[in-house]
Amino acid sequence: MIFAPPVKRPDPAPSSGPRLRAGTGARIVRVPGGQSIAMDNTTWHHPWQTQVYWSPTWKQWVAVVRPGLVNGRCPSVLTTADKMKTTPSFLAPITAWDGAADIARAARLADDSQTPDGTTPIYVPLYRNPLIPLQWQELGGADTPAIPSYFVRRGVKSGSNRRVMSADVILHQPRLALTSQITFPVDLVLGSSIVTQTLSERAAASNDALKVYSLPQLNPPQDYDSGEGDLQRSYEEQTWDETLICTVFLVSPPGATGKPDGAWIPFTKHALFWNLNWAQPELLPLVSDPGTTSWIPPLAGGAGSLVINSVVASLNDMTNQAVNIVTTHSLAGSFWTPTGGGSDATFPAVTTPAAPSSGFDKTAKSKAAQAAALKAGALVDTLDPAFPYTALPFPLSLLS
Amino acid sequence: MIPTTHTLRAAPGTLLTANTRGFAVANQNTGMSFVHPFRPVLVGSDTGVGLRFTRGLVDGFEPKIGAEPMSGTLGKLPPILALSPSAVNAATGESWAVLEATPNDKGVIDVNSKLVIIHGSAPGGSTGGTVARTPVALIVWNGKTPVMVWPVLFFNLRYVRRTSDNGPVQHFFL
Numbered sequence: 001m002i003f004a005p006p007v008k009r010p011d012p013a014p015s016s017g018p019r020l021r022a023g024t025g026a027r028i029v030r031v032p033g034g035q036s037i038a039m040d041n042t043t044w045h046h047p048w049q050t051q052v053y054w055s056p057t058w059k060q061w062v063a064v065v066r067p068g069l070v071n072g073r074c075p076s077v078l079t080t081a082d083k084m085k086t087t088p089s090f091l092a093p094i095t096a097w098d099g100a101a102d103i104a105r106a107a108r109l110a111d112d113s114q115t116p117d118g119t120t121p122i123y124v125p126l127y128r129n130p131l132i133p134l135q136w137q138e139l140g141g142a143d144t145p146a147i148p149s150y151f152v153r154r155g156v157k158s159g160s161n162r163r164v165m166s167a168d169v170i171l172h173q174p175r176l177a178l179t180s181q182i183t184f185p186v187d188l189v190l191g192s193s194i195v196t197q198t199l200s201e202r203a204a205a206s207n208d209a210l211k212v213y214s215l216p217q218l219n220p221p222q223d224y225d226s227g228e229g230d231l232q233r234s235y236e237e238q239t240w241d242e243t244l245i246c247t248v249f250l251v252s253p254p255g256a257t258g259k260p261d262g263a264w265i266p267f268t269k270h271a272l273f274w275n276l277n278w279a280q281p282e283l284l285p286l287v288s289d290p291g292t293t294s295w296i297p298p299l300a301g302g303a304g305s306l307v308i309n310s311v312v313a314s315l316n317d318m319t320n321q322a323v324n325i326v327t328t329h330s331l332a333g334s335f336w337t338p339t340g341g342g343s344d345a346t347f348p349a350v351t352t353p354a355a356p357s358s359g360f361d362k363t364a365k366s367k368a369a370q371a372a373a374l375k376a377g378a379l380v381d382t383l384d385p386a387f388p389y390t391a392l393p394f395p396l397s398l399l400s
Numbered sequence: 401m402i403p404t405t406h407t408l409r410a411a412p413g414t415l416l417t418a419n420t421r422g423f424a425v426a427n428q429n430t431g432m433s434f435v436h437p438f439r440p441v442l443v444g445s446d447t448g449v450g451l452r453f454t455r456g457l458v459d460g461f462e463p464k465i466g467a468e469p470m471s472g473t474l475g476k477l478p479p480i481l482a483l484s485p486s487a488v489n490a491a492t493g494e495s496w497a498v499l500e501a502t503p504n505d506k507g508v509i510d511v512n513s514k515l516v517i518i519h520g521s522a523p524g525g526s527t528g529g530t531v532a533r534t535p536v537a538l539i540v541w542n543g544k545t546p547v548m549v550w551p552v553l554f555f556n557l558r559y560v561r562r563t564s565d566n567g568p569v570q571h572f573f574l
Contacts, residue, residue, distance in 0.1 A: 275554065
């Protein structure tokens with residue numbers, strides 16, 4: 001048998017070309033024609049993306065939310081000077097992140113004599129990576145309906161003796177609220193009383209702010225009936241809107257008891273993926289007030305006045321109710337993602353190419369293999385939807 | 401000595417550094433973004449640090465920075481939005497690039513509408529007046545230096561105006 005003589009491999013890179021070095025996220029391969037640069041294919045981190053860490057300092061799980069913006073503003077995490085002083089991991093991002101002003105502030109916080117009140121609220125924007133302590137609720141074992149099937153396929157089964165806990169990370173937006181005040185002024189002259197309902201706006205607390213925090217479960221908004229029922233009682237709406245950013249799940253090791261620790265496994269299921277706009281309806285005054293009838297001259301020598309005034313009072317009540325039916329509506333705000341698609345925020349499915357029958361197009365082959373795997377259901381089993389995710393549609397009620 | 405032959409140029413998402421030992425190529429592998437409409441980038445200029453944007457559209461029309469389209473004109477680099485420290489909100493150390501749109505009398509943005517991106521100390525409101533405003537980018541400052549920019553918009557926009565007989569005009573960007 002005759003073997004071909006060994007061939008000398010060409011010089012990997014032309015000596016006259018620039019020498020390249022791989023920096024962060026880059027990979028350089030020397031090939032006969034020169035050098036090839038490849039970038040690591042890393043996942044894009046969307047707004048509101050939440051990462052979960054075990055904090056050895058606090059002995060508890062904490063979350064860090066990548067900044068998402070509401071009307072261009074960055075939400076904050078509420079903390080106190082005491083908490084920052086006792087938690088170096090909370091203070092570190094602030095001192096390391098920016099300049100002299102914040103370092104000086106951190107130094108003041110760290111100095112007991114300079115801190116007038118350790119409970120003074122301090123708002124740390126999300127772009128400084130503040131830690132959010134998570135508040136948990138027990139979901140139970142494998143037979144609990146609240147546990148997503150995602151975890152059943154990951155070993156949370158009957159007899160596995162694993163526990164699942166969950167915590168909600170919540171976006172809090174202060175707003176004006178609608179209030180209703182019912183009064184019954186008695187008219188001594190007419191011998192009647194007219195029920196008056198006054199609608200007004202109530203502002204949020206002065207120290208309330210756009211913020212992110214955790215609860216075991218997001219509280220549903222106050223039950224508000226904009227029908228006639230709410231026109232006959234005094235009430236006050238809540239002065240905030242809230243929406244879910246994500247739910248964090250913790251799965252225990254088999255046989256775990258007590259509070260969750262670093263041995264538990266975290267998972268996140270996001271509800272928000274894009275920046276938001278927010279607006280609330282306005283409490284509009286009537287263009288022309290129909291008014292109420294307040295006085296009827298004495299009839300039948302005054303004997304008919306009582307009857308007539310009683311009827312007038314009822315009519316006035318109904319007029320007030322009719323006016324308020326027109327003007328009353330909840331001032332609850334709405335979030336939406338400006339997608340350019342009007343009221344529709346449904347993204348089209350990502351198209352994937354068909355598998356090439358031949359050739360060396362590795363990218364097309366890879367995408368085709370991924371599409372085939374998706375079709376087979378191998379990759380569908382995720383807590384979050386695939387890119388381009390989902391968005392909140394624009395509420396058309398704001399235009400009515 | 402910095403090599404001068406075979407000059408490399410950095411494409412979007414690539415950081416190219418020339419030093420005495422050659423070139424270093426890097427990309428941002430954490431929080432890597434994609435090229436979307438209205439994507440802001442902090443850039444240096446002769447007059448300081450400014451912002452450049454990828455092209456974004458409002459009802460199909462491209463906003464301007466100064467007198468030029470935000471994505472530039474043929475043969476010229478995109479214009480830079482100058483960032484002035486005087487516009488920084490002193491309480492928060494933040495400022496915003498804001499899109500201002502002036503619709504016509506019918507509340508529609510047309511070819512004659514004024515569409516500009518400016519730098520301001522507030523993200524803009526959606527109520528009142530004839531000019532609609534919406535934030536495009538949040539800029540975080542350290543003293544007098546912008547150190548971080550966060551995109552507000554990821555998609556092209558549609559504009560809708562709501563009027564009523566007894567309330568202020570409301571501007572919405574969908």
